[in-house]
Every structure is written in structure tokens, then in C-alpha cells.
Amino acid sequence: MTTAALPFPANQPKGYEWFDAEAEFDERVHLQLEAPEHIRTLKEFGYSDEVIATKASPVAVSSPFRILSEEGAAVLLSVARRLRQHATSCERIDNLVRGGCYRSRFLRDLCTNASLTQLMCDIYQTDVAPHTMPLQLGHMNFSPNDLSKAVDKWHYDTLPLDIVMMVTDPNKIAGGRFEYFVGTKEEMAELAKQGKTPPVSRVVAPEFNGAGYAIALHGNMVVHRGGPLEKAAERISMVNGYVSTLPNVDDQQRHSQLRAVDDPEVLYTEWAKHAAWRGRERLNSLLQEMDFTSDRKQIASQLKEAIEDVNLAIAEISDDNVASIDHFEK
Ligand SMILES: [Fe+2]
Numbered sequence: 001m002t003t004a005a006l007p008f009p010a011n012q013p014k015g016y017e018w019f020d021a022e023a024e025f026d027e028r029v030h031l032q033l034e035a036p037e038h039i040r041t042l043k044e045f046g047y048s049d050e051v052i053a054t055k056a057s058p059v060a061v062s063s064p065f066r067i068l069s070e071e072g073a074a075v076l077l078s079v080a081r082r083l084r085q086h087a088t089s090c091e092r093i094d095n096l097v098r099g100g101c102y103r104s105r106f107l108r109d110l111c112t113n114a115s116l117t118q119l120m121c122d123i124y125q126t127d128v129a130p131h132t133m134p135l136q137l138g139h140m141n142f143s144p145n146d147l148s149k150a151v152d153k154w155h156y157d158t159l160p161l162d163i164v165m166m167v168t169d170p171n172k173i174a175g176g177r178f179e180y181f182v183g184t185k186e187e188m189a190e191l192a193k194q195g196k197t198p199p200v201s202r203v204v205a206p207e208f209n210g211a212g213y214a215i216a217l218h219g220n221m222v223v224h225r226g227g228p229l230e231k232a233a234e235r236i237s238m239v240n241g242y243v244s245t246l247p248n249v250d251d252q253q254r255h256s257q258l259r260a261v262d263d264p265e266v267l268y269t270e271w272a273k274h275a276a277w278r279g280r281e282r283l284n285s286l287l288q289e290m291d292f293t294s295d296r297k298q299i300a301s302q303l304k305e306a307i308e309d310v311n312l313a314i315a316e317i318s319d320d321n322v323a324s325i326d327h328f329e330k
Pocket of ligand 1: 156157219
């Protein structure tokens with residue numbers, strides 16, 4: 001069952017205006033949801049049962065599946081082209097747009113659509129909701145200015161779960177393939193220490209049938225990238241984030257890294273609201289589950305755990321040092 005974690009904010013942040021003359025999102029016209037044929041688990045990637053048990057989902061990645069109809073894909077492409085004027089750059093990605101859901105109602109309504117979210121619950125085999133932070137919805141990657149650069153370097157995500165959708169047809173482009181490493185983050189860190197990228201034998205580049213197809217990804221656990229283009233071309237992909245609605249799994253967020261890329265007018269408020277939501281859900285769970293006991297250490301530790309995301313957010317938001325955005329390439 002899908003549950004909204006937090007409602008989309010009623011007000012826009014400073015500097016964001018809605019696009020005019022935009023098609024209104026209609027799931028009967030714009031969606032063509034199909035289930036993926038294959039699911040790969042974190043276990044297959046080398047993670048232990050103990051680690052998997054604490055994460056949002058046991059799923060690592062799905063095979064490509066259809067999300068948008070032809071008409072839906074055409075509208076999303078036109079939205080992405082309009083958003084491109086707001087592109088920024090960071091150490092990991094040459095051209096990206098964040099906060100598009102505060103500008104395009106079509107993108108907002110697609111990214112928060114209940115039918116799509118229900119499909120994601122089925123794929124992830126757990127209850128998920130569109131990410132609590134709209135900056136983590138409808139993220140767009142565009143072709144790099146420098147063709148020698150990967151569209152998005154080898155990394156794992158700053159959020160637990162996401163879909164990676166092709167906005168342009170990857171079959172009409174040379175290179176720029178989405179790729180993932182069949183292995184753990186720890187293995188990748190070891191490789192990177194030796195100056196290596198993942199061995200070709202353990203890299204998978206899924207075949208997408210066209211624009212509007214996507215894969216489901218446990219982005220925080222699966223190392224992946226958008227490969228370099230072989231020839232200059234328009235290459236756009238869209239990443240939409242999800243969170244587990246279960247209060248006691250790991251948060252799997254690395255919000256502090258977003259300081260290197262996101263608009264401070266938006267980021268800190270969204271970050272604080274996410275932490276408040278996590279704290280609320282965990283305190284609620286504690287209220288329901290706490291038993292009588294004289295074990296005061298256990299009681300104190302349960303309370304401490306329930307608000308650990310709030311305390312972490314306070315510490316990280318107060319920190320004056322801006323983190324860089326991590327990746328595994330030099
Ligand atoms: Fe990613």
C-alpha cells in the first residue's frame with residue numbers, strides 16, 4: 001500500500017516560478033506502466049543478510065520497464081528542455097537540474113503519482129513513498145560539456161531508492177549508457193583506492209527500449225554511473241527518489257553532500273523537514289512499542305535512537321564546512 005510521507009509543499013521557494021502553457025499531467029494519457037521482467041537482489045551483489053535487513057529494500061536493481069506512454073515521453077522531453085536553462089554543475093556531474101518539481105507541475109505530478117508509487121512498492125517489495133525532499137524528485141542529468149567526461153561519474157546515491165528514467169531515446173545516441181557495478185560499495189571503495197574503475201566483466205548496461213523506460217535502483221547500495229558519450233548528442237535522464245515509510249530501517253541519506261549542489265534557499269528547509277518526519281515516525285513507533293522495564297539504559301538508548309536523525313541534521317546543518325560530492329573517479 002502506498003502512503004505519502006510528506007505532502008508536496010504548498011508554497012514555492014524564492015526564485016521558482018511555475019512554467020506557463022504546460023500540458024496537465026494525466027496518468028491515463030501519459031503513463032503506460034509495465035512491471036519489470038527481472039529483479040536482482042542486494043544478496044546477489046554480495047551484501048550480507050544482516051546489512052540487508054537494515055535497509056529500505058532487499059532489491060538491488062530491476063530490468064528496464066516502461067513508465068511513460070509515447071505522449072508522456074514527448075511531454076517530459078519538452079519539460080526537460082525547458083528546465084535545461086536552470087542547469088548547474090558539480091564535481092560529479094557536468095550538467096544537472098535540481099528542483100524541477102518547483103517549476104514544472106507536470107514533472108511534480110509525474111514524480112509524486114500514486115500509481116507509479118504503487119508500482120515502485122511492488123518492485124521494491126516494501127512500502128515506499130516519493131522522497132520527502134522535492135529536490136530529490138525529478139532530478140535531471142544532461143550531456144556533459146566536456147565529451148571526455150562521464151555524464152555522471154561512478155558513485156552511489158545520497159538517497160536510498162530511485163528510478164533512473166531515459167528522457168531521450170538511448171538507442172539513438174552513441175555512448176552515454178547507464179551502467180551499474182555488480183558488487184558492494186566496499187568493493188568499489190577498494191578498487192578506487194587502487195585507482196581502478198569496475199572491471200568490465202562486472203559491469204551491466206541495461207537495454208532500454210526507448211524514452212520513458214526506467215530501471216528501479218537501490219541507489220544508495222548499488223554503484224553506478226552515466227557513461228561518457230562517444231559523440232556529441234542530446235542525452236537526458238531523470239532520477240526520481242523514494243524513501244521507505246518503515247521508521248526503523250536506516251535513513252540511507254547523505255544530505256550533507258547536497259550542500260555542494262543544491263540551492264540553500266530550498267535545501268536546509270527540506271532537510272530539516274525530512275529529519276522532523278523521521279523523528280516523528282520513529283517516536284510514534286516507540287510510543288506504540290515501548291514495554292514496561294526497569295532497564296533504564298535500554299530506555300535511554302531507544303529514545304536516543306528515535307531522535308538520532310534529528311540530532312544528525314542539527315549537527316550537519318550547523319556545520320560551516322561544505323562537503324564535496326563523493327564519487328569514485330579521479
Ligand atoms: Fe546516481
